[in-house]
Amino acid sequence: MSTLEGRTAVVTGASAGIGAATVATLADRGMHVHALARRADRLAELAEATGCTTHQVDVRDHDALRGLLGGLEVDVLVNNAGVGRGIASFAEADPADLDQTIDTNVSAVLHACHAVLPGMIERGRGHLVLLGSTAGLHALPTTVYGASKGAIHMMTANLRLDLVGTGVRVTEVCPGRVTTEFYDAAIDDPEQRAGLQQTGISELTSWDVADAIAYAVEAPWHVNVTTIELQPTEQTYGGSRFDPVEGRTP
Numbered sequence: 001m002s003t004l005e006g007r008t009a010v011v012t013g014a015s016a017g018i019g020a021a022t023v024a025t026l027a028d029r030g031m032h033v034h035a036l037a038r039r040a041d042r043l044a045e046l047a048e049a050t051g052c053t054t055h056q057v058d059v060r061d062h063d064a065l066r067g068l069l070g071g072l073e074v075d076v077l078v079n080n081a082g083v084g085r086g087i088a089s090f091a092e093a094d095p096a097d098l099d100q101t102i103d104t105n106v107s108a109v110l111h112a113c114h115a116v117l118p119g120m121i122e123r124g125r126g127h128l129v130l131l132g133s134t135a136g137l138h139a140l141p142t143t144v145y146g147a148s149k150g151a152i153h154m155m156t157a158n159l160r161l162d163l164v165g166t167g168v169r170v171t172e173v174c175p176g177r178v179t180t181e182f183y184d185a186a187i188d189d190p191e192q193r194a195g196l197q198q199t200g201i202s203e204l205t206s207w208d209v210a211d212a213i214a215y216a217v218e219a220p221w222h223v224n225v226t227t228i229e230l231q232p233t234e235q236t237y238g239g240s241r242f243d244p245v246e247g248r249t250p
């Protein structure tokens with residue numbers, strides 16, 4: 001029997017991609033999962049498939065989010081909802097896209113963690129999981145998105161210091177490219193979107209990331225899995241490589 005049996009999880013951004021796979025994976029471990037997103041039809045399909053409880057909410061509505069989370073006894077909070085608005089070009093991005101990315105990927109995460117922490121600290125147990133990204137760990141031409149995920153990287157590190165001794169664990173999960181609807185939601189222009197979407201490599205799947213999240217959540221209580229970085233085998237990041245044969249830096 002899984003150690004998660006009967007425990008309660010909340011997953012934000014549950015109507016698609018990594019969030020939907022995480023709901024299914026944690027429900028499969030016997031958890032009671034609350035699934036949050038804006039699209040009610042998608043949530044209804046997920047409830048049908050997994051037995052999760054759904055909540056139609058925009059995570060940027062801090063009062064609604066805090067009201068909902070404050071009323072639940074949350075053992076595991078997976079902060080997954082995220083967008084990449086403005087990812088194609090910082091210079092050409094609509095100013096509203098900059099706000100949407102920061103509000104969704106950073107401010108909402110701060111409020112969600114803040115809302116569940118009093119209960120977790122009182123019970124002496126809890127787990128905060130934050131979806132970072134390789135874009136938060138390595139320099140990439142993704143200025144606003146990278147800024148939001150870089151904030152997640154320091155948020156998780158600082159949370160661990162803030163919370164040491166409380167029994168609350170904090171995990172950052174940083175995937176490279178995952179095949180999801182992320183770029184459909186991020187980029188309106190079809191040509192620009194196709195340019196960034198078609199990598200030609202075997203990307204990670206949402207299930208790969210959900211399995212990594214489940215590994216951290218299911219670890220024995222004395223183990224805090226701090227950071228998981230997953231890259232597709234055919235993709236890597238950071239620095240430059242000198243090729244002595246061709247004499248070029250790719």
Ligand SMILES: NC(=O)c1ccc[n+]([C@@H]2O[C@H](COP(=O)([O-])OP(=O)(O)OC[C@H]3O[C@@H](n4cnc5c(N)ncnc54)[C@H](OP(=O)(O)O)[C@@H]3O)[C@@H](O)[C@H]2O)c1
Pocket residue numbers: 012013014015016017018019036037038039040042057058059060079080081082083104131132133134174175176177178179180181182183185
């Ligand atoms: N795909 C990748 O390559 C990749 C790589 C690294 C990290 N990530 C991160 O992984 C997380 C999940 O992304 P994904 O790839 O699974 O993308 P996705 O398929 O586009 O799913 C994003 C989810 O976030 C929800 N969401 C967006 N804005 C929201 C809001 N304001 N309120 C509530 N829910 C909202 C969406 O639901 P509704 O539209 O129904 O609200 C959807 O369920 C994100 O944090 C992303 O930054 C993705």
